[in-house]
Amino acid sequence: MNGVSDPVGRRVSLVDAREKVEGRAQYIADLYRPRMLHGAILASPYPHARIRSYDVAQALAMPGVHAVVTGDDFAPANRMGAFIKDEHALAKDKVRYVGEPVAAVAAETEAIARAAAQAISVDYEELPALLSPEEALASNVLVHEHVEEYFKIFDAGSSGNLCSRTEFSEGDIDKGFQEADLVFEHRFETQAQAHVALEPCGALAEVDAQGRLTLWSANQGVFRVQACVSEALGLPMTRIRCLTPKIGGAFGNKMEPHVQPIAAALALKAKRAVKIILTREEDFEMVRARHPFKIRIKTGVRRDGTFVAREVEVLLDCGAYADDSPGVLGFGLLCARGPYRIPNVRCHGKLVYTNKLRFGAYRGFGNPQVSFAGESQIDEIAEQLGMDPIALRLKNIIRDDDRWLGGQVLLSNGLKECVERARDASAWAAGAPEPSGPGKKRALGFALCGQQSGLLGTGAIIRVLEDGSVLLNVGANDIGQGSDTVLSQMCAASLKVPVEQVAFVSPDTDGSPFNWGTTASRLTFMTGRSVVGAAAEVEKKLKQHAAEMLECAADDLELVDGGAVAVKGVPEKKIGFFEIAKRSHWMVGGPIIGSHTWVYDRPTLDPKRAAAIGLPFPRIGAYSFSAMVVDVEVDEVTGSASVKRAWSACDVGRAINPMLVEGQIEGGFAQGLGYALFEEMVWDGARLANPTLMDYKIPTTREVPYELYPIIVESHDKDGPFGAKGVGEVCLSPVAAAIGNAIKRATRVRHFKLPFTAERILRGMLASEK
Amino acid sequence: MNAGLFRPASVEEALALLVRLPDARILSGGASLVAMINARIAEPEALVSLAGIRELQGVAELPAGGFRIGAMTRHREVAAEARFTGTLQVLPQAASVIANATVRNMGTMGGAVAHADPGLDYPPALVAADARVEIASKAGRRQVPAGQFFVDWYTTLLKAGELVSAVHLPAARPGVGVYHKFARVAGDYATASVALTMARVGEGIVTRAAIGGCGPIPILVDEANRLLSGRPGSGEVRRAGELLQAAADPIDDVRGSAEYRRMLIPRMLARAFAEARAAAGTQT
């Protein structure tokens, strides 16, 4: 799997950069189909209500309206859901959150569609609304009356308003705490964060002459869309073809369906193409967000700083539908021990349905929340023990052959190097520089984490076309992170052709191999492996042809730069891909196709070491690591915290494209900074109070420090293509804790709730002065 | 024709249109109005655009001293206005932190003032600068002190059929003007702001402070200004902050709680005052 070749390790520009800078890149809102209609959605005004009836007559009668769909258009059995199939395309029989899609209209213009949607009248019978997990657990009112009947892909333990529960344990937790000299227990709370990809969600559905659906959408996996539309509409997958335009960012918001099933249903009913593009407000209110977590964390240590026991208990607000939540619970708990040697561990938690917006996949997937808790507590422990926070961590981090919680073997572990390089680059030992002016306090803060990249199935097909050029088809969406480019680099490196000579096929469920999705930091690692595997097959077939054409043994041949096969040591004796392709197409053997598919095969759980209940993923992937130092200044007048500088060291196994790895580290840091300091979805009762960009703020150029130093660590994972692992999430998960630790060191006050708003910091400083 | 976009060439023509079309809205920079149209909060059938009226454009020095800022003057122009020296510096400082560079190309003084969003940066700056708002009506022009012009949430003294034609500033006095704003991120509306002018008048110092973002209208308290004038000690500055704090009527919103805004007022005032005093002290 390891190879060194020119394209790997190069700062190659995005293969689609030019079309993007020229404004020619086509995103879902830019697509048009002949005679296309526009769709609009009527949202529920209530958090919890029975739907007694619909009156769509007025809407249907409006000029320009072609179709109306409601929950009645979807069969009761047709439910979708990644882990628990609890969701219809539109609210059926009940609404479960304010903003839930209830009905939809297709009309000649968007204005008519929106007006007609508002003209649909729905007779609701309000039900008591459950607005917190605690309230939902204590109540007899059920968000889902039939949760036991829902199809589940794992042992969720669903009951009442409990959507799922998960537990991991290793060792003997009670004995562990008894052995500890000191036990620390803290409670932390995190907020709902909105994805705010610059592009709102949207879809365009069209039915062809055979009655087959073609569906374009802003999505993170065409096969996920296909599966969900198939389930929600009760159509066989072969009747649905999913394609993908350029995607304007996603971060998890587009991993599970949003309006695709609705657009599809309207297109089938209207017998015309239908496009639905959500407004920014709808994107906030209808789709999904990051889970708020309540975390109780208890860690037992010896006086010399050795960690001996940790218990983490979490309570998650699921929102109204399960979506990816059971995965977030499971994954979050799997990360809750952190990358530390702790022999006695119990991580457990519950996911509870409420009448709020569904919470779902969001970059980090539970790890930002548990890392906030764990990394904050470790700093408290260090302070109590009189130890430097980094030294305490170095004493306890996993190394060499150590395993992750659950027992998974790690084939590469660059964490120690990440810690040391972040520490040294930031001159940690010297402390923060002087504050930038009077009335400010300043300190450095540190945090680290591990994050998996992997999960589920992927594949690659490489074809050598008649003219010798190379076509790479992986079915994997580039959501902006640059996977098209990185995978092309790997293909080019494997076949020794220039990157520009690899053509990348846009994902298409008709023609692409299955790929679960662009999520879980998995494409470089998982799909990259398949690219390398498929290229190996192509190489073998090229050599077979060349051996016959050159009359030698295949073993005597090697690939040479520029797309040719030559006799080893005799570069003049070579045949180009062009000639081989001609031969394969017209004379002997058939067109050259190489393919490879796989599912990550190392188990998460070793039953001899650990026990688990409700494990949502039996096998996940490789672990990446990150350690970061932040330099934070707090304004004593307002309490406002700002990050002046940051160093983020990430072990990515191998940087296929260092420029894109830096881009992930920088972008992940910015998103983590917003999460730490000011991003928060605020509910006013059952309704979202700030569903606009006026009211929900993400970092601008002024909030993210320019002095943001990405440090790439390469531990050369044996499973990874060219040794590479993922980076997309590991660079975000520790940010909040690092900033919180800096604020503690600057102000002497520990904050247990996110975000660290100026108000909270000021109140903390004033309280501690008393 | 009672619908569409009207482009009067003069203020008087604009006023006549407003009388003829009582449901028409005024289009100045458009930033606020079009956002409301996009959100379907406003659905006007007629708009009276002020873009073509020359007397509303730009900043003019007045013969008797002081300046007249035409209602259609963009924030970008005010931010760059080099003639706003001394105490009038408070205006460019406020203008330069409104939203961002692109929006400052669009938003206008008249539009902002008439909209009277309490989170805006101009209202407290105009009050601290002792500005007057020039209102045009069929009866002619009249000027109202900024402190009286803003009446309540999004409410001014403007009556139907009137429009803001200009904002008048007194002559710059030797001294300084500062505008301090606390917001969650760059370009956000203020959670709280302080506009402060410190003028040297003969041997004395006259200071005016106004607070923004902490209630329906900018807050100015005469007794606070009296305490801040001259060469107050920290006790007097603190007392002034307390007076302004007591006069504030902030709300809870996503930008901050009411209590936090109250906490900010004396703290931000003290800092703005210290900066102004240091800057005034360095001037000859």
Added chain:
Amino acid sequence: MSDALHVQLEVNGSAVTLDVALTETLLTSLRDRLQLTGAKRGCNQGVCGACTVTIDGVPVRACLSLTAACEGQAVQTIEGAGGDPAIAALQQAFIEEGGLQCGFCTPGQLIAARALLEQNARPTIEQVQEGMSGNLCRCTGYHKIIDAIRKAAQRLHP
């Protein structure tokens, strides 16, 4: 509301005539009538900056501009800006420096960056941060956008 207003304006150097409703925004007209989809709708409130175009050489939010009010004005979108050496330099620098990922905010970034460089030919890092604060990006963390703008500035005015 009918499309009752007849508006003549210039878009990317060509004379254009549109019949629009009073409340139609320039963003809608550019995207839906002229198929100039480079300007994007990210928020429709003027906050995100993805819709930034120029009117008579001045960057504005197309989502907050009424087409009816653009009578006689010259609009330029990213599609029409490539011939401008400043835009071309910025485009090339963005590509080389990795100043874009998903690309959704990029046209707006380029239009705003050109205006910044017109005001200030060699901005410091802080001046770039200040001048570009109205263009949100969720992907890059801005570092490489700043590098790209300063690289273009250096090439345009060595």
